[in-house]
Amino acid sequence: MGIRQGQKNSASDIPGRHVGREIFLISSILIAFGMVILFSASFLYSLDLNGNPFYFLKKQFCYGIVFFVVVFLTSCFPLKFYYRASKWAVVFFMLLLGGLLIPGVGTCYNNACRWYLLPGGVHFQPAEFAKVCWTVYLASALVRRQEKLASFTDGLLFYTIWASLLAGLILLEPDFGGALLIGFIMVVMLAGAGVPWRHFLVYLLIGALVFYFFVYRVDYRWERVISTYNPWDNPRAQGYQIIQSWIAIGSGGILGHGLGQGLEKLRFLPEPFTDFILSVVGHELGFIGMSFTMLFYLTFLLALYESWKGFRMPENRLLGLGILSLFAVQILTNGAIVVGLFPTKGLPLPFLSYGGSHLVAAGVMLGLWLRMIREERIGEWEWK
Amino acid sequence: MASAKPGENGSSRIRNVGRAVFLGTGLLGAIVLIKTLYLQTFQHGKWLRRYEAQVYTQKRYHFFRKPIVDKNGYPLAITIVEKSVCADPIQVSNPAEAASTLSKILKVPEKTLMKKLSSKKRFTWIKRHISDQKAQLIKRAKIPGIYIIKDRKRYYPHKWLGGQVIGFVGSDGHGLEGIEKCYDHVLSGRESNKKVARDGLGRLLWAGAPEIWADKSELKLTVDSYIQFVSERAIQKCAEKYRAKSAQVVVLDISTFEILAMVNWPFFDPNLYKYYSPEAWRNRVIMDIFEPGSTFKPIVVAAALEEKILRPNSIIFCENGSFRVPGHTIKDVHPHGWLSLSDVVKFSSNIGAAKVAMQLGAERYYHYIRKFGLGSKTGIDLSGEARGIIRDWKSWRPIDLATAAFGQGIGVTVLQLAVTFGAIANDGIIKKPFIIKDHIKQNEGRRIMSRETAREIRKMLVRVAEKGGTGAAAVPEGYKVGGKTGTAQRIDPRTGKYSRGSYTALFVGFAPADNPRIVVAVVVHEPHGAIFGGVVAAPVFREIVQNVLPYLGIFPKSKVENT
Numbered sequence A: 001m002g003i004r005q006g007q008k009n010s011a012s013d014i015p016g017r018h019v020g021r022e023i024f025l026i027s028s029i030l031i032a033f034g035m036v037i038l039f040s041a042s043f044l045y046s047l048d049l050n051g052n053p054f055y056f057l058k059k060q061f062c063y064g065i066v067f068f069v070v071v072f073l074t075s076c077f078p079l080k081f082y083y084r085a086s087k088w089a090v091v092f093f094m095l096l097l098g099g100l101l102i103p104g105v106g107t108c109y110n111n112a113c114r115w116y117l118l119p120g121g122v123h124f125q126p127a128e129f130a131k132v133c134w135t136v137y138l139a140s141a142l143v144r145r146q147e148k149l150a151s152f153t154d155g156l157l158f159y160t161i162w163a164s165l166l167a168g169l170i171l172l173e174p175d176f177g178g179a180l181l182i183g184f185i186m187v188v189m190l191a192g193a194g195v196p197w198r199h200f201l202v203y204l205l206i207g208a209l210v211f212y213f214f215v216y217r218v219d220y221r222w223e224r225v226i227s228t229y230n231p232w233d234n235p236r237a238q239g240y241q242i243i244q245s246w247i248a249i250g251s252g253g254i255l256g257h258g259l260g261q262g263l264e265k266l267r268f269l270p271e272p273f274t275d276f277i278l279s280v281v282g283h284e285l286g287f288i289g290m291s292f293t294m295l296f297y298l299t300f301l302l303a304l305y306e307s308w309k310g311f312r313m314p315e316n317r318l319l320g321l322g323i324l325s326l327f328a329v330q331i332l333t334n335g336a337i338v339v340g341l342f343p344t345k346g347l348p349l350p351f352l353s354y355g356g357s358h359l360v361a362a363g364v365m366l367g368l369w370l371r372m373i374r375e376e377r378i379g380e381w382e383w384k
Numbered sequence B: 001m002a003s004a005k006p007g008e009n010g011s012s013r014i015r016n017v018g019r020a021v022f023l024g025t026g027l028l029g030a031i032v033l034i035k036t037l038y039l040q041t042f043q044h045g046k047w048l049r050r051y052e053a054q055v056y057t058q059k060r061y062h063f064f065r066k067p068i069v070d071k072n073g074y075p076l077a078i079t080i081v082e083k084s085v086c087a088d089p090i091q092v093s094n095p096a097e098a099a100s101t102l103s104k105i106l107k108v109p110e111k112t113l114m115k116k117l118s119s120k121k122r123f124t125w126i127k128r129h130i131s132d133q134k135a136q137l138i139k140r141a142k143i144p145g146i147y148i149i150k151d152r153k154r155y156y157p158h159k160w161l162g163g164q165v166i167g168f169v170g171s172d173g174h175g176l177e178g179i180e181k182c183y184d185h186v187l188s189g190r191e192s193n194k195k196v197a198r199d200g201l202g203r204l205l206w207a208g209a210p211e212i213w214a215d216k217s218e219l220k221l222t223v224d225s226y227i228q229f230v231s232e233r234a235i236q237k238c239a240e241k242y243r244a245k246s247a248q249v250v251v252l253d254i255s256t257f258e259i260l261a262m263v264n265w266p267f268f269d270p271n272l273y274k275y276y277s278p279e280a281w282r283n284r285v286i287m288d289i290f291e292p293g294s295t296f297k298p299i300v301v302a303a304a305l306e307e308k309i310l311r312p313n314s315i316i317f318c319e320n321g322s323f324r325v326p327g328h329t330i331k332d333v334h335p336h337g338w339l340s341l342s343d344v345v346k347f348s349s350n351i352g353a354a355k356v357a358m359q360l361g362a363e364r365y366y367h368y369i370r371k372f373g374l375g376s377k378t379g380i381d382l383s384g385e386a387r388g389i390i391r392d393w394k395s396w397r398p399i400d401l402a403t404a405a406f407g408q409g410i411g412v413t414v415l416q417l418a419v420t421f422g423a424i425a426n427d428g429i430i431k432k433p434f435i436i437k438d439h440i441k442q443n444e445g446r447r448i449m450s451r452e453t454a455r456e457i458r459k460m461l462v463r464v465a466e467k468g469g470t471g472a473a474a475v476p477e478g479y480k481v482g483g484k485t486g487t488a489q490r491i492d493p494r495t496g497k498y499s500r501g502s503y504t505a506l507f508v509g510f511a512p513a514d515n516p517r518i519v520v521a522v523v524v525h526e527p528h529g530a531i532f533g534g535v536v537a538a539p540v541f542r543e544i545v546q547n548v549l550p551y552l553g554i555f556p557k558s559k560v561e562n563t
Helices: A002-010 A019-050 A054-075 A077-100 A128-143 A146-150 A153-171 A176-193 A197-216 A219-229 A238-253 A276-310 A315-340 A356-377 B004-042 B044-055 B093-106 B109-115 B132-141 B178-182 B227-240 B270-275 B294-305 B341-346 B349-362 B362-371 B398-405 B416-427 B451-464 B538-550 B557-563
Strands: A107-109 A112-118 A122-123 B056-062 B076-087 B124-130 B146-155 B191-197 B246-253 B259-265 B316-319 B322-325 B328-331 B338-340 B482-491 B498-511 B520-524
Touching: A002 A276, A019 A054, A019 A356, A054 A356, A054 B322, A077 A112, A077 A128, A077 A153, A077 A315, A077 A356, A077 B498, A122 A219, A122 A356, A128 A146, A128 A153, A128 A176, A128 A356, A146 A176, A146 A238, A146 B398, A153 A176, A153 A197, A176 A197, A176 A315, A176 A356, A197 A219, A219 A276, A238 A276, A238 B004, A238 B044, A238 B338, A276 A356, A276 B004, A315 B004, B004 B044, B004 B270, B044 B246, B044 B520, B076 B093, B076 B132, B093 B124, B093 B322, B109 B132, B109 B362, B124 B146, B132 B146, B178 B227, B227 B246, B227 B520, B227 B538, B246 B416, B246 B538, B294 B341, B294 B349, B294 B362, B294 B451, B294 B482, B294 B498, B316 B341, B316 B349, B322 B349, B322 B398, B328 B398, B338 B341, B341 B451, B349 B362, B362 B398, B362 B416, B398 B416, B416 B451, B416 B482, B416 B520, B451 B498, B482 B538, B498 B538, B520 B538
Parallel strands: none
Antiparallel strands: A107 A112, A112 A122, B056 B191, B076 B124, B076 B146, B246 B259, B246 B520, B316 B338, B322 B328, B482 B498, B498 B520
16 A cells, blocks of 8 residues: 555655654653542542532543543544635634624633533633644645745735734633734644745734733733732732642642642642642642653644654644644643742643643644644655 | 646645644644643742632531530430521521411411511521421421521430539630530630632532541549439429428438539529529529538537547436526526436437537537538539638637537538538548549548547438437338437528528438448438428438449349348
8 A cells, every 4th residue: 555655655754754653652641640639630520510520620530531532533644635725614613602792602710711611511712723723724725825025025024914803802702811822823834834024023012902901901900010010919819829720839848748749839829720730730740740740731832843843844843833833832831820930820731731722722723733744754745 | 647747836836734723732732831831830829829819718527516414424414416407697688478478387476587688787597406307397498598597405314304504605615604614615615717619619528527526525424413413303203292492412422522412402403594583593502601500410429429528428418498598598408407418419309419519519529520621622623612610719709619510500501411421431531522524533531530520410310310219210120320410490581580481301311321322412402291300301311322332243242132
């Protein structure tokens, strides 16, 4: 068969050809480690909530299985299918995001209406999948319209308007972190696709405007920004989260309080098993656990980067860049938020945080990556 | 490649962007790790202190007040948890409505509630110790600022049983009377502070029981609730029949001198101490002194026998009922001629006893009285014990010596009297009486008369309770007992002189006669209808002995023979 032949032919000249296995292994280890930390962070809370300490662990375990199924299924379809479908997927998810704005349709927590409640108690967060679709769409569109990128209106402005539409819908939920991600991915991918550097100067202007109207003028966001750097001004309200995170991480010391021994998760640290799960790692496993976790993530990103360097096909190179940036931004931003370098945003930590949507979205991205490795390896990139 | 130029261009561009993203990732990762290291090493102590301060709190555990139990471990005083209503008046939005709702449920006048609810305090008791049902009703009413809390209460399950002996606990949880007061330091719960974790909502986490909760000890008395009950029932019947002012009983175990029962009538229920006058709280058995009357005669006889002045069969002329002592005339109730010493006791001749005392002389008699422990505390392990009144012999006039022989001009407590008879029944060895079971170890006796003397006196006292003796009514069926009756005129507290119609009827005895096990002292103050110890007090003795001896395993003789 052609596949076997292709493997033989391209074996030597593709550097990252074996890395797929490592990427899969590292992400599996991270998910397994996530289960342990999740249980430690959630068992007392769920015991208090409904008397079943395994409540969140069980759900996360199911999501974990779904993750692997999704990785497998995603990697089964040829990439050209995704590239072709991506435009319609973006439109579909924009409709879903728009649907969330209709009062009573979405499910809200803490004033944020980001979820559809599916039968069986599953919460579905379209924004997580919109990010992936947006990345795939950009990869296909930017390559297809390579020639037009030199033009300001057909290039940067066109995609910026697209992105503003999508990000605006996410921002209205409200989910500032998700909206920022959409914009960030677009910038990275436009830069990668070869948009002239001078066009990016417009972003300084847009960035200033966005910052002024959507951050500075929106009280709670601005207070969050302020409180990140001055948490002691209001330690019981805006500064509370970051102070609790510092207490959790700082009190952990080098070795930590021991797995399951930390008490910060007892309603002191907010969101101990979703956004601030890394604080629980630092709290209970200390600097040792914290640095191992971070190094594991960096290894994961390094593996992605190494295999990405071997990608030949323009679409794949762009998609790879997008997915790599998405993973990197989510992981690093979460880390920076937890130690108080960035303002608090509702960003889950890939693989570790509780929640199905972001885990399944990560599964889709990983599945796409594995498919890319496979197609690059067998030289199927000449499908055009 | 076909589209070489843009491809090459884009190829190097995307490589650079990818490299920048990766370098940025690595850089930010390093910064995050450095910040983490900074938090976890340099600032570790600071954050750990904050962590401990917010997560841990000191919880004061207060141990339940120890129960008081009787000899057999049956509870006499226990601590229970009951519900109480309290209020934070500042949070009560509508005091008038709250007061009317509460007054309907609690049956408390609305005015008092209104006053409490409109005060400016942050805490006030509405009503303490209410029933669960009422607590439920109040909970359901959901009045803001009104709370139901669990509250400890001292409870006396047998109500009045030994009420004055046990005493009671005030609302602050400290003993105010009786054993509760005397042993407050033993009974009152120890406190211990324990580091307890709490969650962000301030709820405490269960972190295991404090060590002191393992302490299940109790204060054990020598009092036997059955004997106490029997004694109380007997004295109550008598006191009600003769409309007495008050009455006391002590039951003493002779081998150890432990108090088996200590009864004060009228009874007192410590659960409701507020409804009794402080007079009713007094443990009169050890606190009140009175003249022992003829029950004192065995002491003068014992002194005479010890000093070998007389022998049991020595005869004494009893002056046919009227004997002149300088300034006074001593009278017998029934006139007697010549009586043996034993008969002096049996028929309770005052003249006979007075003559014995005069033969002894004041100094020696006084010495013996003191030797019996009278005029000083018995040393019982209770507080508030009276010393009794024995004036120094040097101040005695001849008439004082004579009357002291039959217990006039002398003040003793019921307990002293019981201990005196205990010494006689215990072959002449006197011990400290005690009521806390643990104190049995440190109870060494002291010999105050020879074994022979004690036996002779016991023989005389047994004769008292034989047919024709003054104490014949004290003998229960099937048993032989010994004892002495007494009838003392009471001193009117207003005039300081003996009053005419006011008497104290006494009977003190031991049982069984041949191998005494218990001493029972019965004192009835101001009986009406009959005044003599042999009539009023002796039947009480009989009833107690009749019920207690089988309980102690000593069964009536005749019944055994019959069956």
